[in-house]
Amino acid sequence: MSAPSKTDRMKAPGSIAMVSGRLQPDAKYKIIVENLSFSYGDVQALFDISMKIRQNRVTALIGPSGCGKSTFLRTLNRMNETIPGTSMSGAVRLDSRDIYRDFDDPSVIRTRVGMVFQKSNPFPKSLFDNIAYGLRVNGIKDKQLIAQVVEHSLKQAALWDEVKDNLDNSAFMLSGGQQQRLCIARALAIQPEVILMDEPASALDPISTAKIEDLIGELRKQYTIVIVTHNMQQAARVSDHTGFFYEGRLIEYGPTKQIFTRPAKKKTEDYVTGRFG
Amino acid sequence: MERLIFKPKSRWREFTGEKLISITAFVALIAILLIFVFVFKEAIPIFTNSYVQEEASLDKMVFKQQFYEGRDSKWSWQPNSEVPKFSLLPLFIGTLKAALVAMLFAIPLGVGAAIFSSEFASRRIREIIKPAIETLAAIPSVVLGFFALMVLATVLQNALGLTFRLNAFNAGIALGLAVIPIVFTVAEDAMTSVPRSLRDAATALGANPWQVSMTTVFPAAIPGISAGVVLGFGRAVGETMIVLMASGNAAIISASILDSTRTFSATIAAELAEVVFGDTHYHVLFMIGSLLFVFTFLINLGGDIVLTRLKERLAGKTI
Numbered sequence: 001m002s003a004p005s006k007t008d009r010m011k012a013p014g015s016i017a018m019v020s021g022r023l024q025p026d027a028k029y030k031i032i033v034e035n036l037s038f039s040y041g042d043v044q045a046l047f048d049i050s051m052k053i054r055q056n057r058v059t060a061l062i063g064p065s066g067c068g069k070s071t072f073l074r075t076l077n078r079m080n081e082t083i084p085g086t087s088m089s090g091a092v093r094l095d096s097r098d099i100y101r102d103f104d105d106p107s108v109i110r111t112r113v114g115m116v117f118q119k120s121n122p123f124p125k126s127l128f129d130n131i132a133y134g135l136r137v138n139g140i141k142d143k144q145l146i147a148q149v150v151e152h153s154l155k156q157a158a159l160w161d162e163v164k165d166n167l168d169n170s171a172f173m174l175s176g177g178q179q180q181r182l183c184i185a186r187a188l189a190i191q192p193e194v195i196l197m198d199e200p201a202s203a204l205d206p207i208s209t210a211k212i213e214d215l216i217g218e219l220r221k222q223y224t225i226v227i228v229t230h231n232m233q234q235a236a237r238v239s240d241h242t243g244f245f246y247e248g249r250l251i252e253y254g255p256t257k258q259i260f261t262r263p264a265k266k267k268t269e270d271y272v273t274g275r276f277g
Numbered sequence: 278m279e280r281l282i283f284k285p286k287s288r289w290r291e292f293t294g295e296k297l298i299s300i301t302a303f304v305a306l307i308a309i310l311l312i313f314v315f316v317f318k319e320a321i322p323i324f325t326n327s328y329v330q331e332e333a334s335l336d337k338m339v340f341k342q343q344f345y346e347g348r349d350s351k352w353s354w355q356p357n358s359e360v361p362k363f364s365l366l367p368l369f370i371g372t373l374k375a376a377l378v379a380m381l382f383a384i385p386l387g388v389g390a391a392i393f394s395s396e397f398a399s400r401r402i403r404e405i406i407k408p409a410i411e412t413l414a415a416i417p418s419v420v421l422g423f424f425a426l427m428v429l430a431t432v433l434q435n436a437l438g439l440t441f442r443l444n445a446f447n448a449g450i451a452l453g454l455a456v457i458p459i460v461f462t463v464a465e466d467a468m469t470s471v472p473r474s475l476r477d478a479a480t481a482l483g484a485n486p487w488q489v490s491m492t493t494v495f496p497a498a499i500p501g502i503s504a505g506v507v508l509g510f511g512r513a514v515g516e517t518m519i520v521l522m523a524s525g526n527a528a529i530i531s532a533s534i535l536d537s538t539r540t541f542s543a544t545i546a547a548e549l550a551e552v553v554f555g556d557t558h559y560h561v562l563f564m565i566g567s568l569l570f571v572f573t574f575l576i577n578l579g580g581d582i583v584l585t586r587l588k589e590r591l592a593g594k595t596i
Contacts (some may be wrong), residue, residue, distance in 0.1 A: 082480055111483035119476035124497050134482035137492060190482060
C-alpha cells in the first residue's frame with residue numbers, strides 16, 4: 001500500500017507531476033479501438049475513433065456533456081447493445097481479440113470488462129447478495145467460495161471494515177459513497193481485467209470522492225481502468241493517460257501531463273483551461 | 278417601458294375552487310361510508326332483535342346446529358325451508374373455493390403474461406398482447422358468465438367426465454378470466470417501472486437477458502405483483518354474475534372443487550329480490566353483504582400492509 005503518496009496527491013489537486021512521474025511508457029496495450037463509429041438510429045454519436053488503452057493504467061476520458069465519452073465507454077463492454085436501434089462500425093480488441101466478432105455471447109465480454117455507473121445502482125438485496133450476484137449468475141454455487149470472494153471484494157473496495165458486521169442488511173442502508181464502493185466491489189467480485197467507470201464520483205460529496213479516487217489509485221495495480229469524468233482535477237489526479245472528446249470525435253489523446261500542460265490542439269487547451277465546457 | 282401593474286389575485290375564486298376540488302375527493306369517501314352504514318343497519322337486528330335471533334343468531338350462523346330431533350347436527354343454508362337454516366359456513370367455503378380456483382388459474386397466467394410482455398416480447402407483439410388482455414377486463418361479467426354456463430361447462434364436463442356440469446372449477450376458471458387482466462396490468466406496470474439502472478447493473482455483471490429478468494427485475498417488482506394478486510383476489514371474492522351463472526349454486530359443504538358451489542355474492546343476488554322485507558332471511562342477507570364488505574376491505578388493507586412492509590424492506594428501512 002502506497003497510501004501516503006496517494007493521500008498527498010488528493011490534498012494537492014493539480015499536482016500532475018506526481019501522476020505522470022509514475023508513467024511507464026512500455027506498458028502493453030489492453031484494449032485497441034480501431035476506427036469505431038457508433039449511431040443511435042440516425043444520430044451518429046461517435047466518428048471514427050481509434051485509441052489504444054494501456055494495461056494497468058488509468059485512462060481518463062474528458063469532454064463536454066454529449067461529446068460521446070460515455071457512449072464510447074459503453075462500446076468497450078458491449079453495453080451499448082442493450083439499447084435497441086443502435087449500429088456501429090470498426091473494431092474493439094481486447095488482448096487482440098475482437099469483442100464484437102470473436103465472441104457470440106456479450107455476457108462473456110462483460111465478465112472480463114466490468115462497469116461502474118454514474119449513479120450507484122445497488123440491487124434491492126442484502127450487501128452480501130449484491131456482491132454474490134455476479135458470481136451466481138455466472139454459475140458459481142460453492143457457498144464457501146462465494147463468501148470468500150465477497151469478503152475479498154469488499155476489502156479491495158475498502159468497504160469491509162465498515163460493513164463486515166452487517167452483511168445481511170439491505171444495500172440501501174449504506175450512504176451514497178458507500179453504495180458506490182459497494183458497486184465497485186460488486187464489479188470486482190467477478191474478477192474482471194478491465195474496469196470501466198462512468199463518472200463514478202459525480203454524485204458524491206468531496207470526502208466520498210476522495211475515497212473513490214484513492215481506491216482507483218489502488219486498483220490500478222491490478223486492473224486496467226477507463227474512467228469518464230467531468231471533473232478535470234479528477235482526471236489530472238487519478239489518470240495516467242487522458243483522451244479529450246469533442247462532438248463525437250477523439251480530439252487528442254496522450255499522457256495526462258501533456259494534455260493538461262502542453263496540449264497540441266487549440267480545442268483541448270480551451271477545454272482544459274476552462275474556456276468552454 | 279410601461280410600468281407593470283399586477284392585479285391582486287382573487288381570493289374568492291381561489292377559495293371556492295379549492296373547496297370544490299376537496300368536495301370531489303370526499304364524495305367517494307362519503308359514498309363508501311353511507312353504503313356501509315345502510316347495509317350494516319339492515320343487519321343490526323341479528324344482534325338486537327330476539328325474534329330474528331331465534332332463527333339466526335351469530336352462533337347459529339357459525340356453529341353446527343341440530344335442526345331435527347334424532348338427526349345429526351350440521352351446517353346448512355336453507356333459508357326457505359320449514360325450519361329455516363342460516364349457517365353461513367357452506368357459503369363461506371363456496372366463496373373461497375371459487376376464488377381460490379380463480380387465483381390458481383389467474384396468477385400464473387397473469388404474472389406469466391406480464392413477464393413476457395415487459396421482458397421478452399418485441400414491441401410489436403407487446404402492442405397486440407397488452408390491449409388484448411386489457412380487453413378481457415372490458416367484457417361484461419354477464420357475458421363471461423354466459424360463456425361459462427353455455428360453452429365452458431360443456432367442454433369441461435366432456436373433457437373430465439364430470440357428474441355436475443356447473444361447479445366450482447367451471448366458475449373459478451370463468452372468474453379467473455375476469456381476474457387475469459387485473460393481475461396482468463398491475464404486475465406488468467410493476468415490472469416495467471423497475472429502473473433501467475438495475476437492468477444495466479445486472480447486464481454489466483454478465484447476466485444474460487433471462488437472468489436479468491428473473492433474478493433482478495422480477496424480485497424488484499414483487500411488491501407491485503403482490504398488489505395485483507391482492508386486488509385480483511378482492512375481485513374474485515366480490516364478483517357476482519359469473520359465479521351466479523356458472524357455479525351451480527348448491528349451498529353444500531364439500532372439499533371437492535368439482536362439486537356445485539354457492540358464494541356469498543351469488544346468494545345475495547339470487548335471494549334478495551324474493552325475500553320478505555323485514556324477515557329474518559332479509560336481515561341475514563344484509564349480514565352477508567356486511568361480511569363481504571368487511572372481507573374485501575380487510576383483504577385490501579392486509580395487502581396494503583404487506584406491500585408497505587415489502588417496499589420498506591426493499592428500500593432498506595427494516596430488515
